[in-house]
Amino acid sequence: MAPNREKIILKIENMTVRYGPIFALKKVNLKIAQGEIVVLIGSNGAGKSTLLKSIIGLEKPTEGHIIYQEKEISLWGPDHITRFGIFLIPEDGGIFRTLTVEENLQLGAYHFFSQYQERIEVVIKLFPVLKERLKQVAGTLSGGEQRVLAFGKALMSNSRILMLDEPSIGLSPKYIVQIFETIQALNQRGYTILLAEQNVIQASKYANRIYVLENGQIVLNGNASDLRNHPRIKEAYFGS
Amino acid sequence: MKVIIAQIINGIALGSIYVLLVTGFNLMFLVGKIIHFAYPYIVVISMYACWGLLKLTNNPLIAVFGTIISSILLHIMVEPLFRHINTRKGPIDINSSFIVSLGIALILTEIMSHQLNYGFPIAFPLNWMSSSIFLEINLIRISTGQLYTLLVSILIALALFILIYQTQLGRAFRAIAENISKARLQGIPILRLNLLLYGIAGLLGGIIALLFSMLIGSASPWLGEYIALKVLAVAIVAGLGNMKGGLICGLVLGIVESLIIHFLPGSWSNALAFLMMLFVILIRPRGIFNKNSIES
Numbered sequence: 001m002a003p004n005r006e007k008i009i010l011k012i013e014n015m016t017v018r019y020g021p022i023f024a025l026k027k028v029n030l031k032i033a034q035g036e037i038v039v040l041i042g043s044n045g046a047g048k049s050t051l052l053k054s055i056i057g058l059e060k061p062t063e064g065h066i067i068y069q070e071k072e073i074s075l076w077g078p079d080h081i082t083r084f085g086i087f088l089i090p091e092d093g094g095i096f097r098t099l100t101v102e103e104n105l106q107l108g109a110y111h112f113f114s115q116y117q118e119r120i121e122v123v124i125k126l127f128p129v130l131k132e133r134l135k136q137v138a139g140t141l142s143g144g145e146q147r148v149l150a151f152g153k154a155l156m157s158n159s160r161i162l163m164l165d166e167p168s169i170g171l172s173p174k175y176i177v178q179i180f181e182t183i184q185a186l187n188q189r190g191y192t193i194l195l196a197e198q199n200v201i202q203a204s205k206y207a208n209r210i211y212v213l214e215n216g217q218i219v220l221n222g223n224a225s226d227l228r229n230h231p232r233i234k235e236a237y238f239g240s
Numbered sequence: 241m242k243v244i245i246a247q248i249i250n251g252i253a254l255g256s257i258y259v260l261l262v263t264g265f266n267l268m269f270l271v272g273k274i275i276h277f278a279y280p281y282i283v284v285i286s287m288y289a290c291w292g293l294l295k296l297t298n299n300p301l302i303a304v305f306g307t308i309i310s311s312i313l314l315h316i317m318v319e320p321l322f323r324h325i326n327t328r329k330g331p332i333d334i335n336s337s338f339i340v341s342l343g344i345a346l347i348l349t350e351i352m353s354h355q356l357n358y359g360f361p362i363a364f365p366l367n368w369m370s371s372s373i374f375l376e377i378n379l380i381r382i383s384t385g386q387l388y389t390l391l392v393s394i395l396i397a398l399a400l401f402i403l404i405y406q407t408q409l410g411r412a413f414r415a416i417a418e419n420i421s422k423a424r425l426q427g428i429p430i431l432r433l434n435l436l437l438y439g440i441a442g443l444l445g446g447i448i449a450l451l452f453s454m455l456i457g458s459a460s461p462w463l464g465e466y467i468a469l470k471v472l473a474v475a476i477v478a479g480l481g482n483m484k485g486g487l488i489c490g491l492v493l494g495i496v497e498s499l500i501i502h503f504l505p506g507s508w509s510n511a512l513a514f515l516m517m518l519f520v521i522l523i524r525p526r527g528i529f530n531k532n533s534i535e536s
Contacts, residue, residue, distance in 0.1 A: 056425065082427025094422050096415045103411050110427055113408055157427065 003035040003208055009192060010055070010086075010161060015064030015074075017047075017054055017216075024050040025216045028064070032161070037183065037193040039203045039224070041237070042213035048196035049091070051213070052163050055194075056088040057081045068161075083111040087159035091166050093150035097139030101130055101149055104138050108156030116156075123152045126185075144175040151182055162186060163194045168202065180206050200237040204228050242379040247498040253386040255494020256393030257451055261471045262478070262486035263400055264444045270417035270481045271437050274322045274337035278344040279445065280471055281464035282318075285348050286311040286449035288459060291362045300368065307453075308446030315442030318344055319435060332420070345464060352461035361460035369457040385454045392451055396444065397487065403440075404483070413437065417481070466510065473513040477520045479527025489528070 010032040017025040025047045032038050040048045053059045055066055057078040066074040073081055088094075095104050105123065109116045124131045127148050133141060138149060147167065154162055164183070168176040176199065184206050187193050197203035204210060210227045212220035220232060227233050261280060268276040290307040297303070321344075325336045353359045375382040404410035412433055415423040424430050453459065474493050478485030493516070497509040520528060 058425065077429075078424050079427045079429040087427075088425055090422070090425060094425055096418050096422065098418050099411065099414060103414075106408060107411055107415055107426055107428070110408065110412065153426075 003033050003192075005033045005036075007034040008032065009034045009069055010194070011065075011067040012051075012055070013065045013067070015051075015054065015061045015066065017050055017059055018062045023216050024059075025054065025061075028213075028216075028218055030211060030218065030221075032192060032194060034192055035187070035190065036208045037187050037195065037206055039200075039207040039210050040194070040196045040213055041198070041200050041203065041210060041233075042196075043198070046213040047216040048213055049165055050216070052088055052165050052194070052196055055081075055163060056086060079111075082157060082159075085158055085160040086163065087154045087157050087161070088163040088165065089150045089154050089167065091169055093146050095138045095146055095149050095153065097137070099138055100134065101136055101138055101141070102134040104149055104153050105130070105134075105156050108153035110157075112156075112158050119156050123155050126155070127152050143171060144178070147171065147175070147179060148182075151186070155186075159191070161192045161194060163196075165196050166198060167195070168197065168199045176202060200233070243502060244499065246380045247502045248495055249380065249382055249386065251495030251498030252491065253389045253455060253494070254498060255491035256390055256397075257448060257455065258470065258474055258494050259487050259490035260393055260396055260444060260448050260451075261467065262474045262490045263397060263483060264441050264448070265471050265475055266481050266483050266486050267400075267404075267413075267437065267444075268441055269475070270483075271413045272322065272434060272441075273326050273332045273334060273420065275334055275341060276441075277338060277341040277468055277472065278318070278348065278464075279341075279441070280467035281345040281348040282311060282314045282442075283445045283449045283452065283467070284459055284461075284464040285314065285352060286446055287453045287463075288352060288356050288362060290449060290453050291364060291459070292356075294365060294368060303368075304450060307449050308443060311446030311449060312439055312442030315438040315445065316435070319438040323431070323434065345468065349461050349464060352464075356461075359461060361458055363458045364453050366457075369454055389451045389455050392447065396447060400444070401483075409433070409436070469510060470513045473517040476517050477527060479529045482527060482529040485527060485529030 008031050012028055012030040015025055015028045016023065028051060040051060042048050050059055054061055057073070057076050057080070061074050064074070065072055068081075068084065068086060073084070076084075096107065099107070105120060106113070106116060109119055112119070129145060129148055130152050133145065138146065141149060167179050167183070171179065180202050183193055183195065195203060195207070204224050204227070207224040209222065210220075210224050211218050212227075212233065220227065220230065261283065265276055265279050268274055268279065286307050289310040290303050293303040293306040294300070321340055322337055325340060326332050369385055372384050373381055374384045374387050404413060412423070412428045415426065415428060416430065416433065420430065470493065474489045475486060478489040493513060496512065500509055500512055
């Protein structure tokens with residue numbers, strides 16, 4: 001789906017997150033238009049995960065605003081935000097390892113359980129591997145299958161924006177390509193994607209726009225095609 | 241032989257109450273992330289509420305509802321204390337919850353010792369105890385109280401297991417039990433479900449109080465401690481948080497206790513529970529059914 005640059009669905013204004021005297025994020029500004037794939041890049045500890053956690057309501061901003069579909073959501077809790085259409089897939093996938101695949105998917109539809117049947121059909125059509133594994137305990141799935149389940153769970157919710165925290169971490173190169181292709185496929189189905197990644201080479205291939213975080217601050221942002229050739233990015237991430 | 245069969249029947253009735261108590265205790269441990277040592281104490285003070293209501297109104301229906309409501313209210317009242325402990329920054333400190341629960345237990349014991357019935361044990365009316373005989377074959381007797389206890393316990397245990405394993409609420413409870421941070425991220429409303437959990441624990445506690453009052457017909461300020469120690473022993477023997485293990489161990493303890501009473505003085509029953517606990521801790525430190533999970 002081509003992004004609609006006119007329609008900003010998520011806007012972060014001057015957001016600061018502090019743990020005591022330490023700034024995890026400082027005056028962060030970010031905009032996401034409907035249908036975009038936006039990638040946050042930065043080294044470990046740059047503040048990528050904190051930014052995603054703040055959007056989903058796990059961390060409360062000390063200052064600033066998070067506006068989703070023209071509503072201020074910075075003080076909302078994760079249950080409210082998830083119901084309202086933002087879903088975060090954490091680094092480990094966020095699946096419940098002792099529950100079955102089916103139970104994980106049922107929990108994905110926690111706030112919309114009446115629509116479970118129609119949603120599961122869509123998810124299984126997209127990820128047929130889950131159909132064979134429905135009764136299997138999620139902890140016994142392979143790493144790649146667990147990522148697929150994490151995607152399935154996210155699609156069971158009412159999300160419009162999917163946020164992914166380093167989805168390629170710990171996966172083999174073959175799975176990494178698959179993960180990014182899945183992200184692109186989901187984007188084509190209408191999902192807006194916000195992705196925190198260290199695998200800049202892969203992520204930048206699929207991104208519309210890139211934000212670079214360093215020490216909790218946005219130091220660069222722009223179209224992916226422009227930033228790929230930016231000397232700072234080239235030096236830091238492409239080794240040239 | 242007939243005496244032994246009779247004692248086994250007594251034991252099953254008693255054990256079924258232990259099963260409910262341990263189930264409530266384990267549910268609080270897994271989902272509420274607390275060691276709710278005061279749980280049996282709240283059951284006992286609900287027995288006092290039942291006794292008081294019976295005395296005041298002489299109406300069993302009011303007593304039944306009053307007991308259940310008092311147990312639910314007491315649980316809802318203590319919920320903010322545990323919530324405060326569990327929502328502090330950093331990892332959940334289950335030891336603090338144990339100390340707080342112990343404090344609640346001591347306060348409840350003091351209230352019962354000084355403020356209720358002048359500290360004397362209470363006795364329920366004979367007609368409340370359902371001591372009429374339902375079935376009698378030689379020495380083997382099953383009272384209607386025992387029958388009620390058994391039937392209600394089976395129904396409640398079944399309902400709880402269906403709730404936990406077959407419903408969306410149960411799945412959410414199990415998700416919280418596995419990992420509260422992931423559950424929060426999933427959008428599961430932790431605070432609301434926590435309150436509901438205390439409500440369910442209160443409902444269960446109220447029913448246990450009713451069953452206990454019908455089965456043993458009396459209560460004293462020290463009954464809470466007597467039961468709490470056993471519940472703790474059973475939960476540890478089964479494996480803390482192991483719902484199915486608690487079911488088996490609770491039943492076994494009830495039967496063994498009843499058999500012991502036949503051969504030894506009744507006061508040995510507590511020692512036996514702790515002997516079992518020590519033995520199990522030595523050879524299986526995480527309990528017989530050793531997975532600390534609601535799934536096991």
